[in-house]
Every structure is written in C-alpha cells, then in structure tokens.
Amino acid sequence: MRAKFLFCFLLWSLLSLTACSNPQTQESIPPTTSLAPIGLLPNIKMPTFGGIQFWADRRWQEGWRIQQHVFSGEHRLLDPKQVRIAWGSLEACEQRMKQRAPAPPIEDQTLVILLHGIADSRLSFWRLEDKLKQDGWQVAALSYPSTHQSLQQHADHLAEVVEHLRGYRSVHFVTHSLGGIVVRRFLADGGVWQQRISIKRIVMIGPPNQGAVFAEKVEAFPPYTWIFGDAGKSLTPSAMKSLPAPEMPFLVIAGSRGNKDGWNPVLQGDDDFVVRVEETHLQGETGHLLVKGLHGLMMNNNGVIAATLMFLRNGKVMDQGTMSGM
Structure with missing residues (x-):
C-alpha cells in the first residue's frame, strides 16, 4: 500500500512539473517564460473531439483555441489537431497560448x-x-x-x-x-x-x-x-x-x-x-x-x-x- 501511494505521489509530482510543456523541445519556449503558469493543472496531452455541445470557445488564435466547459467551468487549450495542451484557469491558458500558438498576422x-x-x-x-x-x-x-x-x-x-x-x-x-x-x-x-x-x-x-x-x-x-x-x-x-x-x-x-x-x-x-x-x-x-x-x-x-x-x-x-x- 505504501509503495503504491509513493508511486502515485511521484507520478503526480512529475506531471505537475511537466504540465503543458513543449512536446518537442524546451528550447522553443523563451527562457524568461514559466513552464507551468499559475492556474494550470497537471496535464497529459490527449486528443479530444474539439468541443461538441459541452464546450464554448473563449479565445481563438491561428487555429488554437481556449474553451470553457459548460458545466464545470474549467478551461482548456487545444491545438489545431484538437489535442489538449493545457487546462486550468482562463488566464493561465491564455499565457500558454501566447507561448505555443503561432503569432497573429503582422498586417491586419x-x-x-x-x-x-x-x-x-x-x-x-x-x-x-x-x-x-x-x-x-x-x-x-x-x-x-x-x-x-x-x-x-x-x-x-x-x-x-x-x-x-x-x-x-x-x-x-x-x-x-x-x-x-x-x-x-x-x-x-x-x-x-x-x-x-x-x-x-x-x-x-x-x-x-x-x-x-x-x-x-x-x-x-x-x-x-x-x-x-x-x-x-x-x-x-x-x-x-x-x-x-x-x-x-x-x-x-x-x-x-x-x-x-x-x-x-x-x-x-x-x-x-x-x-x-x-x-x-x-x-x-x-x-x-x-x-x-x-x-x-x-x-x-x-x-x-x-x-x-x-x-x-x-x-x-x-x-x-x-x-x-x-
């Protein structure tokens, strides 16, 4: 029982440290940027249905989107392939979107x-x-x-x-x-x-x-x-x-x-x-x-x-x- 508890605690700690990190290289994230903005929850990247009937888009940037669940109120960040990159507060997901999503067009x-x-x-x-x-x-x-x-x-x-x-x-x-x-x-x-x-x-x-x-x-x-x-x-x-x-x-x-x-x-x-x-x-x-x-x-x-x-x-x-x- 004690070994199982220790394993779960170590797994949770690892997820907390790596939540929403870049799936390819850490070098692509600016060194001045926090890897886990306050308000994000431990995340395992997983495919989603993109928000069918239970999610409302709150932000959109070049195919990336932040959605809010209609019942729980939680927010999540999806990439253009509908993979959940982050979840937690709106503000934390916004920060992660700025780090990961392509920059908006320079010209209007x-x-x-x-x-x-x-x-x-x-x-x-x-x-x-x-x-x-x-x-x-x-x-x-x-x-x-x-x-x-x-x-x-x-x-x-x-x-x-x-x-x-x-x-x-x-x-x-x-x-x-x-x-x-x-x-x-x-x-x-x-x-x-x-x-x-x-x-x-x-x-x-x-x-x-x-x-x-x-x-x-x-x-x-x-x-x-x-x-x-x-x-x-x-x-x-x-x-x-x-x-x-x-x-x-x-x-x-x-x-x-x-x-x-x-x-x-x-x-x-x-x-x-x-x-x-x-x-x-x-x-x-x-x-x-x-x-x-x-x-x-x-x-x-x-x-x-x-x-x-x-x-x-x-x-x-x-x-x-x-x-x-x-």
Missing part, C-alpha cells in the same frame, strides 16, 4: 468565422472550410454549446472571441441555422469589439430569420426542451420579432425541395424539413438563393459553397440558374 487581415447550427458542431463545415482555405481565406470555425446555453450567452461568447482577435481588422461570417441568429444577436448588442473590428459580409445558410413554425409546434413537447434547451425556445416566430436585421450586406441561402409541399409534411409550403423557405427571408437581404437539399446537409453543397465564395470575394450574388445547375 480579414477572418472568416464559421458558426454552426443547433445540436451540431463546427466539424459540420468540413468541406466549406476546406474550400475557403483553398480560396486564400483565413478561417476560424468556432464551437459553442448550442443546446446547453441561451441565445444571449452564445452571443456574449462570440463577442468575447471577436474582441480578443489580434491581427485582424475585419470579419466575414458564414453561418448555418441558429448560427445566423446568434450573429444577429451579437450585432444587435454591439460591444468593445466595434472599436477595432468591422463586420463586412454575412452568408446565412438555412436561417430561421422569421422564426421556425416547426419549433413553435414542438416547443411544448418536453423532449424538444430537453434536447434543444433555451436556445431552441429562441427559434420561434414570436422570439424573432424583436431581433433587428444586420446593417451590412448579407446573403440568405434557403434549402428547399423545389415544390409547394416541401420535405416536411407537417409544414406548409416549401422547406428544408426544418425551416420553411419563407421563414429564411429577412428585410434588407442583399440576395436570396434556393438550393435543393435538407437542412443539415446544405452547408457543404457545391452550389452553396460556390455562392458563398463569390459573395465573400466581391459582394456579388450568384445567379439562381447557375447555382441550381451545380
């Missing part, structure tokens, strides 16, 4: 932020993200616990990430479903980020801009609340009435079946099974396009990707006929 650039929909993850943008990078864009696909916090909390976390961006002067947003509503709440709230960052263009894919009748129909159904939480309640038509439209150019892309019945027999009119086409419209939209497809698969459609790239490049809206032919 434009960042494309991807924001996923409800009960989804940033991995849903895998193909669109890859195409954006091939087109030369800097891309940040963010995570947020869409089913475990309110719309306001999601918007607050987004504002915090944007406020702490370095090396970027402007941002484009590409959103799916609830992600578009989070951005609208974020823009309506404003904040300190407006002193440095300007929002240029937005592409909303499958957004319930008028609220979703489908959400209203199932709102009183207990499993809906259990699964989608407070954010699900914010998707009803009544909840959308007080939310203003963006002031900058924005493109709306709606999913459809291409007929008057749509995919969902419960909904009237054409739809993507979750959101009706007419619910995606928003006053002031720069353009409105239709793509044949289901709600959860739209973001990686060839036509959607091509229309997104065109709009971000020059603000032009793709011809509907061209998009339909892709």
Whole structure:
C-alpha cells in the first residue's frame, strides 16, 4: 500500500512539473517564460473531439483555441489537431497560448468565422472550410454549446472571441441555422469589439430569420426542451420579432425541395424539413438563393459553397440558374 501511494505521489509530482510543456523541445519556449503558469493543472496531452455541445470557445488564435466547459467551468487549450495542451484557469491558458500558438498576422487581415447550427458542431463545415482555405481565406470555425446555453450567452461568447482577435481588422461570417441568429444577436448588442473590428459580409445558410413554425409546434413537447434547451425556445416566430436585421450586406441561402409541399409534411409550403423557405427571408437581404437539399446537409453543397465564395470575394450574388445547375 505504501509503495503504491509513493508511486502515485511521484507520478503526480512529475506531471505537475511537466504540465503543458513543449512536446518537442524546451528550447522553443523563451527562457524568461514559466513552464507551468499559475492556474494550470497537471496535464497529459490527449486528443479530444474539439468541443461538441459541452464546450464554448473563449479565445481563438491561428487555429488554437481556449474553451470553457459548460458545466464545470474549467478551461482548456487545444491545438489545431484538437489535442489538449493545457487546462486550468482562463488566464493561465491564455499565457500558454501566447507561448505555443503561432503569432497573429503582422498586417491586419480579414477572418472568416464559421458558426454552426443547433445540436451540431463546427466539424459540420468540413468541406466549406476546406474550400475557403483553398480560396486564400483565413478561417476560424468556432464551437459553442448550442443546446446547453441561451441565445444571449452564445452571443456574449462570440463577442468575447471577436474582441480578443489580434491581427485582424475585419470579419466575414458564414453561418448555418441558429448560427445566423446568434450573429444577429451579437450585432444587435454591439460591444468593445466595434472599436477595432468591422463586420463586412454575412452568408446565412438555412436561417430561421422569421422564426421556425416547426419549433413553435414542438416547443411544448418536453423532449424538444430537453434536447434543444433555451436556445431552441429562441427559434420561434414570436422570439424573432424583436431581433433587428444586420446593417451590412448579407446573403440568405434557403434549402428547399423545389415544390409547394416541401420535405416536411407537417409544414406548409416549401422547406428544408426544418425551416420553411419563407421563414429564411429577412428585410434588407442583399440576395436570396434556393438550393435543393435538407437542412443539415446544405452547408457543404457545391452550389452553396460556390455562392458563398463569390459573395465573400466581391459582394456579388450568384445567379439562381447557375447555382441550381451545380
């Protein structure tokens, strides 16, 4: 028993001394930098899922991110391969990020932020993200616990990430479903980020801009609340009435079946099974396009990707006929 206790104590001590150290060489860490900033906990580098539904991004820097757990409140630092490099307090993880993450761009650039929909993850943008990078864009696909916090909390976390961006002067947003509503709440709230960052263009894919009748129909159904939480309640038509439209150019892309019945027999009119086409419209939209497809698969459609790239490049809206032919 005594030998086992001694072994555990020595192992814990070793982990404490080596927590979050450089996986390759200690020489890459500046000699004036502490190897274990106060507030970090003993860490074993381990792969993660990148933060699906239980983690909110608090900081982002060149593919590295600091996330906070929705229940425990703990923070962790992930590298671009989703490996946990550190965990503990926000301040300690920030210090470690400064040591390990690539430096922000010297010249102010434009960042494309991807924001996923409800009960989804940033991995849903895998193909669109890859195409954006091939087109030369800097891309940040963010995570947020869409089913475990309110719309306001999601918007607050987004504002915090944007406020702490370095090396970027402007941002484009590409959103799916609830992600578009989070951005609208974020823009309506404003904040300190407006002193440095300007929002240029937005592409909303499958957004319930008028609220979703489908959400209203199932709102009183207990499993809906259990699964989608407070954010699900914010998707009803009544909840959308007080939310203003963006002031900058924005493109709306709606999913459809291409007929008057749509995919969902419960909904009237054409739809993507979750959101009706007419619910995606928003006053002031720069353009409105239709793509044949289901709600959860739209973001990686060839036509959607091509229309997104065109709009971000020059603000032009793709011809509907061209998009339909892709």
